[in-house]
Amino acid sequence: MTGKWDVRAVLLDMDGTLIDTEPMYFDSLVTALHASGYHDDVEALCHSMVGLPGPDCEAMLQARYGESFPLAEINKASAIRRSEILAAGLPLKNGAVDLLDALRDAGCPMAIVTSSSRRSADSHLELAGIRERFDMILTRDDVTRGKPSPDLYLMAASRLGVNPQFCVAVEDSNHGVTSAHAAGAVTIMVPDMVPPTDESRARCVAVLDDLHAVRTMLHAQGGLRRR
Numbered sequence: 001m002t003g004k005w006d007v008r009a010v011l012l013d014m015d016g017t018l019i020d021t022e023p024m025y026f027d028s029l030v031t032a033l034h035a036s037g038y039h040d041d042v043e044a045l046c047h048s049m050v051g052l053p054g055p056d057c058e059a060m061l062q063a064r065y066g067e068s069f070p071l072a073e074i075n076k077a078s079a080i081r082r083s084e085i086l087a088a089g090l091p092l093k094n095g096a097v098d099l100l101d102a103l104r105d106a107g108c109p110m111a112i113v114t115s116s117s118r119r120s121a122d123s124h125l126e127l128a129g130i131r132e133r134f135d136m137i138l139t140r141d142d143v144t145r146g147k148p149s150p151d152l153y154l155m156a157a158s159r160l161g162v163n164p165q166f167c168v169a170v171e172d173s174n175h176g177v178t179s180a181h182a183a184g185a186v187t188i189m190v191p192d193m194v195p196p197t198d199e200s201r202a203r204c205v206a207v208l209d210d211l212h213a214v215r216t217m218l219h220a221q222g223g224l225r226r227r
Contacts, residue, residue, distance in 0.1 A: 007223030008166040010103055011156050014114040016172035016192035019128045020091045032077035050194050051173025053115045053146035090127040095211030100133055102215050106224040111136035111156045115147050148175040153183035174200045
């Protein structure tokens, strides 16, 4: 893209983008799998799930380990481990508060667009102390096809009354980047646990180190003008 951007809304992924939850999901699932005797490079498998909805992750586990895979037991053990981690609270990603403050001060419409369930999204945003900042939260429960399908981003843009090409999407995962780009949004990636693929780099206007850098870029591109 050349010249200033016409930014009319900013769409934000949640896990791994605003809130530092991805290590929790990774740790809890790896721990549960190891405890049940699965040690065949489960770390790589769990890395490949970053950014995908829960049902898709479950399907990947069953495809790998077969019909006898104890999905219910693994989910229960993983949930127990997550609860232990959540007891310490949920930290925000570096620069999250500054970015949200800048968007609020500019009067820029924004929405959460997440692969999490509605229940998890509300809980995590509350634990992180930013739930009240968002009037619009789109989750996997709102669509038939979650990320990497573009459906969530298309729905968010539609509900905000903004053409997707005038939306900036901020994502941390390759699956999320695929979703936002396919919807036609101007896509920025701030990688979390998984580095960007060459395809993701090509789909993004920028791959940045943190949300401070996102705020700086939006300011430079005219996306934080007071409305």
